[in-house]
Structures are given as C-alpha cells and as structure tokens.
Amino acid sequence: MLRSARPSRPRIAALPEPAQWALLLALSAVGVVLLELVHLPAALLLGPMAGGIVLAAGEARVRVPLLPFHLAQGIIGCMIAGSLTTDILGRIAADWPLFIGAVCSVLAASTALGWLLASLRVLPGTTAIWGVSPGAATAVVLMAEAFGADFRLVAFMQYLRVVFVAVAASVIARIWMVEGAGQALSTGWFPPLEPGALLATVAVAVAGVAIARRLRIPAGPLLVPMFAAAVLADLGWLTIDLPPWLLALSYLLVGWSIGLRFTRPILLHAGRALPSVAASTIxxxxxxxxxxxxLVVFAGIDPLTAYLATSPGGADSVAIIAASSHVDLSFVMALQMARFLIVLFAGPGIARLLARRFERSGALPGKPAERR
Known part of the structure; x- marks a missing residue:
C-alpha cells in the first residue's frame, strides 16, 4: 500500500523544544567564536542573531519571552546611560542645526526610497514607506499595522535592515577600530563588584521596564531605564555597575529576539520582493x-562615531556596537534618539500624506489588500 503523502516538516521544527534551545545555544556559541576570531565588534550580539535566524527559518517554536527581552533592553539602556550626562543636552542645544540636519537627511532619504519602491509597484501602498522608515523597528511595525500596511512585509524590511546595519556597522568598526577597542569584555567576566551599586542599577532597569510596559511607551524598555539611570547618575544618586557577564546575557537575548523574528512564513511571504528590499536597504x-x-568633513566628527550615529537603526544593536568600540557614545545615542523621536511622531503623518498622493494619482498599488 502506498502511504499518503504528507508535507514534510523541517528537521528543526520536529525537535522537542529543549533540543531547539540547545541547538540555538550551540549555533550562537559557534557564531560568537567565529566572529571573535576575526575581532568583529558586537560578536555577542551578531552570533546569537545568526543562530536565531537559522532556527526561525527552520520553523523552530522557541521564542524569547517578552519580559526577558525587555529586561535585557533595560540593562543595555543603563549601560548606555553610563556614557550620557546632562551635558549632552547642552551639546544638542549648541549644535541643534547639525542634529536636525542629520536626522532630517536620513528621514528624507528613507522616504524617497519608500516612494520609489511604491511607485515601481515593488511593494503595496504605504507598506514601502513604513518598511524603510529608519529606526524604532518594533514601534514602526505596530504603527504600520494600525494604519493598514502589510505588517508582515514591514516587519521583514525592518528586521532585515537591523541585521544589515548590525553587520555593516560591525565590519566598519573593525576596519576603523583603533588598537585596544572592542575589548570591553576581555578584562574578565567576573570582575570585583560593589553589590549595592549592581543591585541599584538592576533595580533602575527593572523599574524602568515596568513603567514602560505599564504606559506602553514605544521602545520604552530601552529608553526609560536609559534616561532614568542617566539622570540619577548625573545627580550622584546612582553608580552604574554592570558586569560583563550580565551585559553578555543581555546581548544574547536581544540577538535571539531579533533573529527569531525571521520566521519561515515571513521569509516566504517576502521572497519575491527580497532583491528589491535588500537593494533598498543597502x-x-x-x-x-x-x-x-x-559630518566628518564639515563637523569634525571622527568617522566611526559619525557612521554609527547616522546608521538607520536599531538603537539597541548600534548601542552595543558603539560600546564595543572607541567612539563618542553620547553623540551616537543623541543622534539615534533624536531620529527615533522624529520618526515616532512624524512617521504616521508622512505615511498618510504619501498615501493620499498615491490615491489621487491612481497609483496606490495593493490598495485593496491593505484594506482587508
């Protein structure tokens, strides 16, 4: 007798969840080791990210729960806060034309690329506009869904860009890295600690994440602890103390969370548009x-700081790479946060404006699909 044909499941998907977690950990470790061998910054982020992508493409069921992911962002926010002081506000105020010009230039470039993708009917309607929006990936995906875009394609474009930016920024950081950079975690995984300072720092991270989740602030798990820790440290009420092993665990969770979002359905759904999406991202x-x-020529910013500051998201992965290199972290994060806020507030208006223009011209591709 002939057996009825059944769709074969990927081997990864057929594994029990504990085995999937073990495989994810093994792939991440291999990725970290390989990247460390070539001295690539942020290997502790990129290795787990690559492992997550492999498992997600194989239809693995494992996912990083939202709370640990948010707590990892909170820890990274506190790490960034160690390089932020209230002086940065004065710096932004003094150089506001520079910040506004840099942010608006990136936003204008991304909007033009989105317009081109939509005009050429590569992607439907405002999906292209949301998909190329720089920074705030999770917030952009949520807003895109609320405004009728195909959130699956938007998610694919956003997280593909995050991966591309992380890899490109790491390679460029490696090329420009001065001797001794990128060795933040090589001084010992378990250095002497002040238990009180560590507990206080973790408490700020946890409290900030709780507030962000309660108020549903976009990117809040990263931003709220970052600003809170920066203010408290500047007032002398907090000594930020984060051991390398805790930062490594946070990088691991962030990398897994990004990589595991490249699920097989998203990859298949976006397959036809992949060349155009990849080209637009590059x-x-x-x-x-x-x-x-x-910025290097006219503002005297060092090349690596300028590149990381203008990189089109995401803020957490750029922050990890910047922290692993000898750059002006406060400038990088100031420009990243300024762009994030502008995208957050201006994004819906830009998408609606372009949608109306497409509608009037009768060239709104995929419009019926977006209204379903």
Missing part, C-alpha cells in the same frame, strides 16, 4: 554613510 545604509562623511 542603498539606505550607503546614503547614511554619505551623510556620515559630511
């Missing part, structure tokens, strides 16, 4: 690199 990274060159 083009946006290259354009931002051009803006970085202008």
């Amino acid at each position: 083009a946006l990274i290259a354009i931002c690199g051009g803006f970085a060159a202008l």
Whole structure:
C-alpha cells in the first residue's frame, strides 16, 4: 500500500523544544567564536542573531519571552546611560542645526526610497514607506499595522535592515577600530563588584521596564531605564555597575529576539520582493554613510562615531556596537534618539500624506489588500 503523502516538516521544527534551545545555544556559541576570531565588534550580539535566524527559518517554536527581552533592553539602556550626562543636552542645544540636519537627511532619504519602491509597484501602498522608515523597528511595525500596511512585509524590511546595519556597522568598526577597542569584555567576566551599586542599577532597569510596559511607551524598555539611570547618575544618586557577564546575557537575548523574528512564513511571504528590499536597504545604509562623511568633513566628527550615529537603526544593536568600540557614545545615542523621536511622531503623518498622493494619482498599488 502506498502511504499518503504528507508535507514534510523541517528537521528543526520536529525537535522537542529543549533540543531547539540547545541547538540555538550551540549555533550562537559557534557564531560568537567565529566572529571573535576575526575581532568583529558586537560578536555577542551578531552570533546569537545568526543562530536565531537559522532556527526561525527552520520553523523552530522557541521564542524569547517578552519580559526577558525587555529586561535585557533595560540593562543595555543603563549601560548606555553610563556614557550620557546632562551635558549632552547642552551639546544638542549648541549644535541643534547639525542634529536636525542629520536626522532630517536620513528621514528624507528613507522616504524617497519608500516612494520609489511604491511607485515601481515593488511593494503595496504605504507598506514601502513604513518598511524603510529608519529606526524604532518594533514601534514602526505596530504603527504600520494600525494604519493598514502589510505588517508582515514591514516587519521583514525592518528586521532585515537591523541585521544589515548590525553587520555593516560591525565590519566598519573593525576596519576603523583603533588598537585596544572592542575589548570591553576581555578584562574578565567576573570582575570585583560593589553589590549595592549592581543591585541599584538592576533595580533602575527593572523599574524602568515596568513603567514602560505599564504606559506602553514605544521602545520604552530601552529608553526609560536609559534616561532614568542617566539622570540619577548625573545627580550622584546612582553608580552604574554592570558586569560583563550580565551585559553578555543581555546581548544574547536581544540577538535571539531579533533573529527569531525571521520566521519561515515571513521569509516566504517576502521572497519575491527580497532583491528589491535588500537593494533598498543597502542603498539606505550607503546614503547614511554619505551623510556620515559630511559630518566628518564639515563637523569634525571622527568617522566611526559619525557612521554609527547616522546608521538607520536599531538603537539597541548600534548601542552595543558603539560600546564595543572607541567612539563618542553620547553623540551616537543623541543622534539615534533624536531620529527615533522624529520618526515616532512624524512617521504616521508622512505615511498618510504619501498615501493620499498615491490615491489621487491612481497609483496606490495593493490598495485593496491593505484594506482587508
């Protein structure tokens, strides 16, 4: 007798969940070791991210729960806060044309690319506009869904860009890295600690995450602890103390969370648009690199700081790479946060404006699908 044909399941999907977690950990460890061998910054982020992508493409069922992911972002926010002081506000105020010009240039470039993708009918309607929006990936995906775009394609474009930016920024950091950079975690995994300072720092991270989750602040698990820790440290009420093993665990969770979002359905759904999406992502990274060159020439910013500051998201992965290199972390995060806020508030208006223009011209591709 002939057996009825059944769709074969990927081998990874057939494994029990404990085995999937073990495989994810093994792939992440291999990725970290390989990246460390070439001295690539943020190997502790990129290795787990690569392992997550492999498992997600194989339809693995494991996912990083939202709370640990948010807590990891909170820890990274406190790490960033160690490089932020209230002086940064004065710096932004003094150089506000520089910050506004840099942010608006990146936003204009991404909007133009989105318009081109939609005009050429590569992607439907405002999906292209949301998909190339720089920074605030999770917030952009949520807003895109609320405004009728195809959130699956938007998610694919956003997280593909995060991966591309992380890899490109790490490679460029490796090229420009001065001797001794990128060795933040090589001084020992378990250095002497002040238990009180560590507990206070973790408490700020946990409290900030709780507030962000309660108020549903976009990117709040990263931003609220970051600002809270920066203010408390500047007032002398907090000594930020984060051991390398805790930062490594946070990088691991962030990398897994990003990688595991590249699920098989998203990859299959976006397969036909992949060449155009990848080309637009690379083009946006290259354009931002051009803006970085202008900062180097006209503002005297060092090349690596300028490149990381203008990189089109995400803020957490850029922060990890910046922290692993000898750059002006406060400038990088100031520009990243400024762009995040502008995207957050201006994004819906830009998408609606372009949608109306497409509608009036009768060239709104995929409009019926977006209204379903």
